[in-house]
Amino acid sequence: MQKVETTDIIREISRLPVSQRLLIVENIVRSLRLEKEQPLEKAPSKIYSDYLTHKDLTVFTQLDCEQFYETR
DSSP: OOOOOHHHHHHHHHTSOHHHHHHHHHHHHHHHHHHHHHHHHHHHHHHHHHHHHOHHHHGGGGGGGSOOOOOO
16 A cells, blocks of 8 residues: 655645635635534533542532622
8 A cells, every 4th residue: 555645645636726625725624623622622521520529629619608798
């Protein structure tokens, strides 16, 4: 199996008509955005258990039942 180099891919893309090259660029940008967004969407669920159980992160929950009075 022949290894395809990045320079070969770019050379072949440059031979395509502009409309097809734009389509390729649009698809690449879309895939990069999705790739970038996915870790951000998964981050809260990954640390959720820490916020429930980690002592340093839950110390202020003791104040949840306290009355809050705004000072002016």
